Amino acid sequence: MEVSIAYSAKLLKEANNIVLTAHVHPDGDALGSLLALNAYLSAQGKQVRMLLDDEIPRTFKFLSDWEKVKKPDSSESQADLLVVLDSSDLERIGKVRDAVKAPILNLDHHISNLKFADYWYIDSQAAATGEIIVKLFKEVDAIITPSMATALFTAIATDCGFFRFANTSAETLIFASELVAAGAKPHIISEHLDTKPRAVIEVLPKVLETLEIVDCGQSGQIATLTLRQEILANLRDETEGFINYPRNIEGVEIAIMFKEADNNIRVSLRSRSADVSQIALAFGGGGHARAAGCTVTEPLNIAKRLIIEAAKKQLAKGFKIE
Ligand code: AMP
Ligand code: MN
Ligand code: MN
Numbered sequence: 001m002e003v004s005i006a007y008s009a010k011l012l013k014e015a016n017n018i019v020l021t022a023h024v025h026p027d028g029d030a031l032g033s034l035l036a037l038n039a040y041l042s043a044q045g046k047q048v049r050m051l052l053d054d055e056i057p058r059t060f061k062f063l064s065d066w067e068k069v070k071k072p073d074s075s076e077s078q079a080d081l082l083v084v085l086d087s088s089d090l091e092r093i094g095k096v097r098d099a100v101k102a103p104i105l106n107l108d109h110h111i112s113n114l115k116f117a118d119y120w121y122i123d124s125q126a127a128a129t130g131e132i133i134v135k136l137f138k139e140v141d142a143i144i145t146p147s148m149a150t151a152l153f154t155a156i157a158t159d160c161g162f163f164r165f166a167n168t169s170a171e172t173l174i175f176a177s178e179l180v181a182a183g184a185k186p187h188i189i190s191e192h193l194d195t196k197p198r199a200v201i202e203v204l205p206k207v208l209e210t211l212e213i214v215d216c217g218q219s220g221q222i223a224t225l226t227l228r229q230e231i232l233a234n235l236r237d238e239t240e241g242f243i244n245y246p247r248n249i250e251g252v253e254i255a256i257m258f259k260e261a262d263n264n265i266r267v268s269l270r271s272r273s274a275d276v277s278q279i280a281l282a283f284g285g286g287g288h289a290r291a292a293g294c295t296v297t298e299p300l301n302i303a304k305r306l307i308i309e310a311a312k313k314q315l316a317k318g319f320k321i322e
Helices: 005-014 028-043 129-139 146-159 170-181 186-194 198-202 204-208 229-233 277-282 300-316
Strands: 017-022 047-051 081-085 104-108 119-122 212-215 221-227 252-260 265-271 291-296
Touching: 005 081, 005 104, 005 119, 005 129, 017 028, 028 047, 028 081, 028 129, 028 146, 104 129, 129 146, 129 170, 146 170, 146 186, 198 204, 204 221, 221 300, 229 252, 252 300, 265 277, 265 300, 277 291, 277 300, 291 300
Parallel strands: 017 047, 017 081, 081 104, 104 119, 221 252
Antiparallel strands: 212 221, 252 265, 265 291
């Protein structure tokens, strides 16, 4: 059932034992939203647990309470409410799905959201789930501490490319301003996010060597990066940002990054104006018009061929989002 922010607040108020979760391969929005909501609910005296079926990336370990996020164990537990953040389908939360028995409230901003929850609030205009959490906090007059502000600023800023992407709205900037007033420090947050282990910078030539361009004439070009497992071994999954290199090439309409895992290929898609969420959805993934992803269970060369063919078709449609 579709619910409002006010109704979401009511559900949270009525629940005492609450589990919070977000998507696997967590990003700044998933973690920032999770940690901020946890801080608020804990301050309300609720019994709150944060469960995530993945490791916390090194980059986000400057956010308060990250170490309180636990992996689900095999035993099933009861709760009054399971809040699923920044996730467009239930697969995205991995094993948390089976580990917690509770009605689900889904707070999300993906256009591809499958409306899988018992209660959902989906705002595809929101730049980040963090914006939805800010609205929720306004609804309940929450006191936003500096660490909550830092988590929410991180959530919003990372999902809109630090206020440069098309999803950056006037409201995004107002919320960011309010979070800075509440104690978020943009320069410190950026410093944490931009600082990388030396190996991640040193591997860049090898990454850029894999650049391939597919020319689609009038419709523009498709540019790809391909990260084989050998390269990824030195990266410890710190590949965030690599896709901006092909994305920023003049004439490139769609950028794609293929990451080889043991049994599948993780695909990241970015575009200037073609709707890449359609491509991701067709392969069981999801996302936004200009940033989407999916996982393809095929060998690398087949996965590449399938995705590039789908991207060509999407480009040929000529449909452009604003
Ligand atoms: P990424 O390329 O991993 O940064 O993801 C870009 C966007 O697509 C994010 O909003 C993700 O939440 C979404 N996304 C990535 N992979 C998947 C997937 N397998 N299923 C659904 N959404 C995804
Ligand atoms: Mn996310
Ligand atoms: Mn998000």
